Amino acid sequence: MLKTLKSYFGYTSFRPLQEQIISTILQKKDTLVLMPTGGGKSMCYQLPALLMEGTAIVVSPLISLMKDQVESLQANGIVARALNSTNDDATNAQLYFECVQGRVKLLYISPERLMSEMNYLLRDINISLFAIDEAHCISHWGHDFRPEYTQLKNIRRFFPHVPVMALTATADKITREDIIQQLEMRNPEIFISSFDRPNLSLEVKRGYPQKEKIKTIVKFLRRHRNESGIIYCMSRNGTEKVAGLLEEEGFDVGVYHAGLSNEQREMMQDDFINDRIQIICATIAFGMGIDKSNVRWVIHYNLPKSIENFYQEIGRAGRDGLPSETLLFYSFSDIILLSRFAAESHQQSINLEKLNRMQQYAESDICRRRILLNYFGETMDHDCGNCDVCKNPPERFDGTIIVQKALSAIARTDQQIGTRTLIDILKGYASSEVLEKGYDKLKTYGVGRDVPGKDWQDYLLQMLNLGYFEIAYNENNHLKITPSGKKVLFGKERAPLVVIKREESHGKKTAAKGHKAAAPVPMFSSTVFEEEDAELFEKLRLLRKDLADQLAIPAYIVLSDKTLHLLAFKKPQSIEEFGEISGIGEFKKERYGKDFLTVIHNHLQKKAD
Structure with missing residues (x-):
């Protein structure tokens, strides 16, 4: 397991629970995994897929998420494919051939397509495991119920001996039980990772009128120049309005909401993933398909409708483990509007209760992280020191x-x-x-x-x-x-x-x-190590961008920000030393080592002269 982890992914140790989860799947047991965004969920099925015979089927709700995962795996030298509506007939024919030949280790597929392939492609290939990503979508009690997910119980009938793994970052106790029942899982092993994301700072500002919100956001963005982030708004109109006001302040801002055409949304998401646009103003429709590791901040212009939604959305920041900021604005009008939506919904009582819990979080004068963790059934016996309540205890x-x-x-x-x-x-x-x-x-x-x-x-x-x-x-x-x-x-x-x-x-x-007046919240340094060579980091970042453009993939897929910081700190001199850096596996060592070592060598030579 460790050898495969280092060889393909460039890591020398597992994150908490990963090793136990992978061992359970290798024993062909059904498994339910609750792990926060950025906690390493995908490794829990990607690594066993490499170690088991056959093809792992990964059910994913969004094409953009499949594309991102497949590109990341291929960048590590792993044969992964996606079967979805964007494929043409020739692509599908090649994909079917590769699957039947047993060459594909991971096949990503939507729940609808999975059902239509039950008696066709899936019948003809050796399936190692089924991994159901975003598994909370199967439950009426979840915050993002999708009717097409309810058909997934057919997996058990068609493939009774294949282990099923369900993964989610956001599910309370009721939702967890419902996932197990809906998927007809057999005595599943349940793994609940810590939901704590200590690298995310949490801050709430309440009662701000629009003018004050925009002023505060402008100030915030000026501290985060050249860093990617998302501003979530409650409505389509809200995204357009906020983007317009920020453009007047000189920022280049993209907009994403359901009122745009599919082509416009895909283009906007692609621009954001590839760093052509740093700021996106979006409704909650945006981001579920984003696996971008270097999102440095998330702002909520309005109150989210539940803690699950809020947690999932802030979870899009800091997936690489580096310090990232989150900021939530909240006003009386948000409560009134969201309460009306909840009251008019099919699940009035539960939606009002979820909104009430979200409001209590925003209103609280105790450590915000403790409230979040408590909501997901995890207790913390100390204050976090990285939220606005801890930094400015209320009088x-x-x-x-x-x-x-x-x-x-x-x-x-x-x-x-x-x-x-x-x-x-x-x-x-x-x-x-x-x-x-x-x-x-x-x-x-x-x-x-x-x-x-x-x-x-x-x-x-x-x-x-x-x-x-x-x-x-x-x-x-x-x-x-x-x-x-x-x-x-x-x-x-x-x-x-x-x-x-x-x-x-x-x-x-x-x-x-x-x-x-509040004391200003201290900003994190954008670097990992104080001794890091900032000039070298910038040169490595530009090289990464050039390589990504040549390969037509996002820059963070070439190497993560964390790995770049390590390179700028350790300054490896040989291909072997380059390969020892965390996040660089055999494939990336061979593919990129020479280019990065050349930049490091030239930089050190210039400094010596």
């Missing part, structure tokens, strides 16, 4: 008067207003609804003038999360005071609120009553 103050002002305004309108009107009343704004309904005559009109409007939004989010009022989605989003809220309103309980910490956009730190 609390007695917010009873603020809460009473808001609740009193809700009560005096007979609980017939939404948040916007509530803020108008508290701030003393003469909006059309305030004047029409006579709310300007209320005792509470203008009692919150001393609190900025965006801070009122923030306090209302805290109040919602603390359960002082709720939103009646079936009554035009009117706010209703809860029993807990009544206790505060009538002075029976105090209301602790968290001091708002906000970075002022002009860079000056200002402090007001109950408001403090």
